[in-house]
Amino acid sequence: MLEPMMYVGGAYKHSQLIELVEDLGGYILQKNIMQSEVVLLMLVPINDIPMVETKSKELLGKLTRAPLTGSEIATVAPTLAYHHLPHLDCDVAEFLRKQGAKTNMVGLARGVGKRICQLTAFERDLINEHDVAVFILGNYEHCIIEKSKKLYEGIEIPIVVTGAPELKTEDVPNATAYVGSFGRILHHLRHAEELRTLDKLAQVIGKVLDDVRVEIAKDPPSVAPPRIKKEIEENIAEIIDNLHPLPITLQMNGVRVKLPYEEYHEQIENIKFVEGVTMKEVARVLPSKMRNFILIKALPKSETGFSI
Structure with missing residues (x-):
């Protein structure tokens, strides 16, 4: 089984870590070099992680588990109109990218209104091509619950819902997980409490993806x-x-x-x-x-x- 990992360290001699991971049967998924620093997203055989950790310490870098690595996530807004705040959508999408995921923003054509909101067949099929869908909703508990009853019809992948009120996941119909403290925020997320909320969202999505990995491991793919x-x-x-x-x-x-x-x-x-x-x-x-x-x-x- 391969574990998703992220290495952050100096660019000097980082090729030694790449060679080690490939020799162990792992994969380097992405390499970003920013001046003298390098960020590696990789999949490492779970039994060989101690060897990779030893090499990381030798190179004075930091190795952490990155459960979002190797996933593609759809961040879904009811519309891309200003009152549905693309600022927040962009911040969520960018933060998840920094955690190793590939994100695509989807703005719905008919997502307005708790009574009339719906998905088109094209939007449903497009969202289903991803690993997880993150629906970014607003401030009102009743609106979130009513939209959740019909907005996710036909979606077969895990659904993570965000909104302002603090709700339990079981209170939000058809949702795999719910994360509060978002809602309609009128600025980019930059304050400490807002960044902690983004961290919580990443942790919840990571847990959802780990559950998906467990299900896939029960009947593994014919080719990785x-x-x-x-x-x-x-x-x-x-x-x-x-x-x-x-x-x-x-x-x-x-x-x-x-x-x-x-x-x-x-x-x-x-x-x-x-x-x-x-x-x-x-x-x-x-x-x-x-x-x-x-x-x-x-x-x-x-x-x-x-x-x-």
């Missing part, structure tokens, strides 16, 4: 998502020059490839692993609702009968 990412990088030359942020975005059970589906899906389906199987034998290659990108979902071991 980081392995899919690595094979595409080695076999599809155009991905190197792709200007999209994170041209291959990792998810809990697959990846999103930011290339046109019609032009590249056959090449990806026919990628051959060293074990002798092709991509289409271990994963579904599907058109995404996002800009006609490619969505790859790994098949569970129970369906293929093997894992690589």
Whole structure:
């Protein structure tokens, strides 16, 4: 089992840590160098974490668990109109990115009003392509509860709801988790109490993702998502020059490839692993609702009968 970890330290000799993680069978998901500091997001075999910790201390860096790493999260606002405060949505999305997640903001077309709010079929399918949906709602308890009864219809992924009142999760229909102290804040989140609330939100989402990992481990994928990412990088030359942020975005059970589906899906389906199987034998290659990108979902071991 691979554990999501984050390393923060000096750029000097950080390549030694990268080589160690890869030698142990782990994956480097993302590397950001800012002047003399480097941030590494990686997946490390759980039994080998002590070795990686020892190397991190040797390099005078800090190694922490980052449960949001390797996930794609949809932050959903009822609308992108000013009274639904995109400021707050942007702050939440940016904070979750700093914790290792890839976030996409979704503004609903018909999310206004507790009596008439609804999802379109396109919005529902787009949200379902993510690992977790974070719905950022307002100040009124009655509005949050009434919207929760019908706004999440058809959503199959875990739902985390935020709002101003302090409610129990069981009081919010259809929600996997609820986090209070948000609501309609008229400024960017920068005060100490607001930052603590963001920390709490990240912890709650991390717990939700850990629960998803436990469920996936019961019937593991035939191929690990980081392995899919690595094979595409080695076999599809155009991905190197792709200007999209994170041209291959990792998810809990697959990846999103930011290339046109019609032009590249056959090449990806026919990628051959060293074990002798092709991509289409271990994963579904599907058109995404996002800009006609490619969505790859790994098949569970129970369906293929093997894992690589």
